Amino acid sequence: MTQKWDIVIIGGGLAGYVAANYLTKTNSSILLVEKGKNVGGRARTNKIHQQYLNLGPHALNKKGKARSILEELGINLNGKSPKLGGILIENNIEYAAPFAPFELFTTSLLNGKERMEWVAVLFKVMSIDPEKLAEQTFQQWVKQAAHSKKVESLLYILGRLATYCHAPEKVSAKVMVSSMKNALGGVLYLDGGWQTIIDQLHNKAILSSVQVQSHTVVKQIDSARQDEFKLVLSNNEEILAKYVICTTGPHELNEMLVEKYQDSFFAQITAIRGSTLDVALTELPNPKRLFAMAVNDPLYYSVHSTYARLSDDTKSAILHVFKYHHPDDTHDGTSVKNELEQFLEKLQPGWQQYVITKRFIPNISVNQRLPQIGDEQKLQRSKTEIPGLYIAGDWASSDSILADGAVSSGKQAAEELILIEKRKNGADYERRLPAF
Numbered sequence: 001m002t003q004k005w006d007i008v009i010i011g012g013g014l015a016g017y018v019a020a021n022y023l024t025k026t027n028s029s030i031l032l033v034e035k036g037k038n039v040g041g042r043a044r045t046n047k048i049h050q051q052y053l054n055l056g057p058h059a060l061n062k063k064g065k066a067r068s069i070l071e072e073l074g075i076n077l078n079g080k081s082p083k084l085g086g087i088l089i090e091n092n093i094e095y096a097a098p099f100a101p102f103e104l105f106t107t108s109l110l111n112g113k114e115r116m117e118w119v120a121v122l123f124k125v126m127s128i129d130p131e132k133l134a135e136q137t138f139q140q141w142v143k144q145a146a147h148s149k150k151v152e153s154l155l156y157i158l159g160r161l162a163t164y165c166h167a168p169e170k171v172s173a174k175v176m177v178s179s180m181k182n183a184l185g186g187v188l189y190l191d192g193g194w195q196t197i198i199d200q201l202h203n204k205a206i207l208s209s210v211q212v213q214s215h216t217v218v219k220q221i222d223s224a225r226q227d228e229f230k231l232v233l234s235n236n237e238e239i240l241a242k243y244v245i246c247t248t249g250p251h252e253l254n255e256m257l258v259e260k261y262q263d264s265f266f267a268q269i270t271a272i273r274g275s276t277l278d279v280a281l282t283e284l285p286n287p288k289r290l291f292a293m294a295v296n297d298p299l300y301y302s303v304h305s306t307y308a309r310l311s312d313d314t315k316s317a318i319l320h321v322f323k324y325h326h327p328d329d330t331h332d333g334t335s336v337k338n339e340l341e342q343f344l345e346k347l348q349p350g351w352q353q354y355v356i357t358k359r360f361i362p363n364i365s366v367n368q369r370l371p372q373i374g375d376e377q378k379l380q381r382s383k384t385e386i387p388g389l390y391i392a393g394d395w396a397s398s399d400s401i402l403a404d405g406a407v408s409s410g411k412q413a414a415e416e417l418i419l420i421e422k423r424k425n426g427a428d429y430e431r432r433l434p435a436f
């Protein structure tokens with residue numbers, strides 16, 4: 001029998017679940033379909049040998065849109081903020097990272113002149129209006145903002161840390177600088193991992209009668225009929241829907257659409273990518289080393305379990321080592337894995353003896369869009385050329401990326417859909433709307 005729904009949401013990650021939760025009070029019938037066996041998308045956490053591993057390092061901006069929207073939906077975000085300290089490694093020498101006040105004035109990475117320049121640049125980042133940078137690449141902005149090579153490389157490091165982007169010559173300065181501002185406001189590492197966000201969103205959605213169907217792949221979105229979509233699944237079953245919110249990546253969306261509706265902008269989008277080594281150790285050989293980045297190589301290391309409960313055994317340490325990829329580079333998985341393991345060896349000598357579990361994931365898509373100049377015009381609205389079809393996901397927000405982009409675009413798609421329905425059905429629909 002063909003299922004018929006008011007709203008079908010494709011994808012059970014952050015964007016899909018946030019959209020579902022905003023739509024619940026409309027009394028519409030809502031189906032969320034997810035191709036994976038488990039829900040959560042890239043926000044899922046795997047429990048392996050009693051250790052909770054996020055898919056790579058995950059830090060939630062304290063001042064970002066995701067946190068405030070999730071809290072608005074009643075989601076508890078328990079965890080702590082990592083200290084801003086740590087080390088930077090340049091030519092095998094370790095320096096205190098000048099991201100916190102004490103290290104800023106004491107690190108030997110900077111001479112007196114560079115220190116003053118770095119302080120001034122940090123103030124500039126905090127006070128600048130990112131809207132004014134819409135026409136510049138991040139590299140162009142950095143060249144204007146910094147005089148010394150040291151401060152230039154510190155800006156690139158901070159940019160990578162805040163956004164995972166390692167393509168300053170391509171990426172929009174506006175998104176980079178606004179994300180850096182957010183990151184300087186601090187982040188949270190979450191107890192139990194990001195799955196706790198998904199689980200809460202899922203439970204709330206289910207309690208409000210959203211149907212969730214995992215292991216279900218949408219193959220085609222057929223919009224030929226008026227006021228109704230036909231979704232064809234990979235097992236050739238069909239689902240009918242009045243509205244569709246699609247939270248897959250832009251290329252997957254294009255593949256689901258008939259050729260005349262495929263969008264050339266979506267086709268051009270490249271992702272922000274990287275490789276991650278996720279590790280649980282019985283103990284840290286060097287308990288003082290909690291955070292490090294390389295100055296000249298795009299490498300990251302952080303012990304997340306110091307601040308978040310990520311294990312059923314309180315003594316173990318969960319850490320992530322990460323390599324940021326440039327979109328034009330090709331990467332050999334084996335050599336990236338060796339590089340990450342060697343970086344960890346420098347920081348935690350002999351770590352292999354303490355391994356409870358480790359996992360290497362090469363070339364993973366961190367954000368489905370590398371934000372480039374002019375993208376925002378194409379992404380002002382969630383609605384597409386096809387009436388009734390909306391997009392959401394970390395690539396679909398005009399001004400933010402990562403979880404902030406995924407969560408805010410999920411909310412925006414739901415609100416736009418509600419508004420359209422309100423215009424069509426007037427008071428009747430309005431009566432059913434929640435007072436958010």
Ligand SMILES: Cc1cc2nc3c(=O)[nH]c(=O)nc-3n(C[C@H](O)[C@H](O)[C@H](O)COP(=O)(O)OP(=O)(O)OC[C@H]3O[C@@H](n4cnc5c(N)ncnc54)[C@H](O)[C@@H]3O)c2cc1C
Pocket residue numbers: 010011012013014015016033034035036039040041042043055056057058059060061216217218219247248249252276364365366367392393394395401402403404406
């Ligand atoms: C290594 C790594 C580190 C990260 N670190 C951070 C961080 O520190 N801070 C931060 O804010 N963000 C971080 N992120 C990004 C964050 O995890 C994502 O931006 C967010 O989870 C994306 O949510 P989404 O709903 O847009 O997409 P997804 O989570 O990808 O959800 C989309 C869902 O759609 C499903 N789907 C796809 N095609 C179909 C189909 N045809 N039919 C049915 N279902 C389909 C997919 O299976 C998936 O579950 C990180 C990501 C990674 C990978």
